[in-house]
Amino acid sequence: MKVSDKVVQNLRMLIEEKSMQVGDRLPAERKLCEQLGVSRSSLREAISQLTSTGMLVSKVGAGTFLQQLPVNWSQNQIVEPLSNLIDEDPAYRFDVQEARMVLEGGTAWYAAERATEQDLEKIRYCYDQITHFQSLGDDDKASMADAEFHLAIAEASHNLVLIQMMRGLFDLLQFNVVLGRRKVYTEARRYDQLRDQHFQVMDAIERHDPEAARNAVCGHIEFVVQQVRMIDEEEARRQRASRLNRI
Helix, strand or coil: CCHHHHHHHHHHHHHHHCCCCCCCECCCHHHHHHHHCCCHHHHHHHHHHHHHCCCEEEECCCEEEECCCHHHHHHHHHHHHHHHHHHHCCCHHHHHHHHHHHHHHHHHHHHHHHCCHHHHHHHHHHHHHHHHHHHCCCHHHHHHHHHHHHHHHHHHCCCHHHHHHHHHCHHHHHHHHHHHHHHHCCCHHHHHHHHHHHHHHHHHHHCCCHHHHHHHHHHHHHHHHHHHHHHHHHHHHHHHHHHHHHC
């Protein structure tokens, strides 16, 4: 990765951490260089890249301003194109799950190595929220807590690039979790299995066991893929049988 690409990631993270809004002016170059620990040339190249995407706009004599929130940039550049593919062919959602396995296997590994007590508290909170909302029968809030659980693990990796990639795909992940939940959570037995899988991921991270954490999260995602495929096949068989009965 080029230095300027890393600066782009760090600058976007800084904008998010400071909760900057559209129209806000970025700090002066000197201050930004100090905060990011980079040279002025690297910073200027990063600003130029973000300006070309429409996220930033430079005004002569006034400075550089935020023109589009990072989350909206990710929505336009990543989430919407992939969502359109899934709309055209639902089978693409399995590609999303495969991508999750690769990405989240890495975040779980590093989370097990680097998670602070504060990180662990957030992961535990998200885990408890899944159980809480599921017990109330609120699938929408439970699915959001499910996605937040996976994002909290990514944040615990303390890898800026992985975190940004997960945040960029968060809406798509949320869509995918809801889709999986609607199918897989229809049976109490399956829900119990998913709850146990989430616990195994959390437990491995708390024990600081990277290998176990990666295996647990990959096994969890693979289980969801298998269950959704099986349910799809059952639904297809019922539809075929229904058509035969009408003949």
